[in-house]
Amino acid sequence: MRTLSKLVFAVSMALWLLPTPAAFAAENLDSVLRKLDASAARFKSTSADFQFDSVQTDPIEDREVQKGTIYFERTGTSFQMAAHIQTINGKPTPKVYTYSKGAFRLWEGGNLNKVTTFAKASKFESYMMLGFGASGKAMAEKWNITYVGPETLDGVKTEKLELVAKDPEVRRNLPKVTVWMDTDRAISLKQVFDEGPGQYRVSVYFNIKVNEQLPGDAFTFKTDSQTQYISR
Numbered sequence: 001m002r003t004l005s006k007l008v009f010a011v012s013m014a015l016w017l018l019p020t021p022a023a024f025a026a027e028n029l030d031s032v033l034r035k036l037d038a039s040a041a042r043f044k045s046t047s048a049d050f051q052f053d054s055v056q057t058d059p060i061e062d063r064e065v066q067k068g069t070i071y072f073e074r075t076g077t078s079f080q081m082a083a084h085i086q087t088i089n090g091k092p093t094p095k096v097y098t099y100s101k102g103a104f105r106l107w108e109g110g111n112l113n114k115v116t117t118f119a120k121a122s123k124f125e126s127y128m129m130l131g132f133g134a135s136g137k138a139m140a141e142k143w144n145i146t147y148v149g150p151e152t153l154d155g156v157k158t159e160k161l162e163l164v165a166k167d168p169e170v171r172r173n174l175p176k177v178t179v180w181m182d183t184d185r186a187i188s189l190k191q192v193f194d195e196g197p198g199q200y201r202v203s204v205y206f207n208i209k210v211n212e213q214l215p216g217d218a219f220t221f222k223t224d225s226q227t228q229y230i231s232r
Helices: 002-017 021-040 122-128 136-142 168-173
Strands: 045-056 062-075 078-088 091-100 103-108 114-118 143-153 156-165 176-182 187-194 199-210 228-231
Touching: 021 136, 021 143, 021 156, 136 143, 143 176, 156 168, 156 187
Parallel strands: 114 228
Antiparallel strands: 045 062, 045 199, 062 078, 078 091, 091 103, 103 114, 143 156, 156 176, 176 187, 187 199
C-alpha cells in the first residue's frame, strides 16, 4: 500500500511539473518570432498573385472579389508596396494601390482617371507590410500575438497566429487579424481581417516569388494630362 501511495505521489508530481498548454504556446510563439527575425533579415522583395474577398453579412449580405498582383520591397529601413488590381467580381477594373515614402496612393483608371493621395499614412506602414518581411520583433511591437498552431496550406507548413493591434485607433477598425505565416520566408500565405460586426476580408496569396527582381513598373502607374489629383 505504501509503495502504491509513493507511485501515485510520484505520478502526481510529474503531472504537476509538466508545462501547461499556455507555457507550450508561449514557447512556440517565441520560436516562431525568432524564426521570423532570422528570415526577415534576408527578405528583400516579394511578388504574388492575390485574391481579396471582402464579405459583408450584416445588414445586407454582399461579397466583393478582387484579383491581381502585389509587390513588396524593403531596402534597409525603406519599405514600399503596390497592389495592381486587375478584376473586381470578374470585371476588368484597373486600380493600383501604392505605398512609398510615407504616402499611400490610389490610382483609378478608365473613365475615373484619378490619383488620390493619403499623405498621413506612415503610421500604418507596419500594418501594410504585415506578413511580408516583417520581423518577429516588429510584429510584437505593434500586435498582441496568440499562437494558434501549425497548419499546412497548399503543401506549405505555416504557423497560424492571431493578432490584436496595440494601437486603439487601429483596433477600433480592425479588431483582429489571423495570419498563416511561412516562417522560412517571412511571408504570409493567408490573412483574415476581422473588420467589425458583419464584415471581414480574406486575403490569399499564391505564385509567390521571394527575393527575385521585380518589374520596373511594380510601384508606378500610368497617368496623362487628363489625370485628376486629389489629396486627403
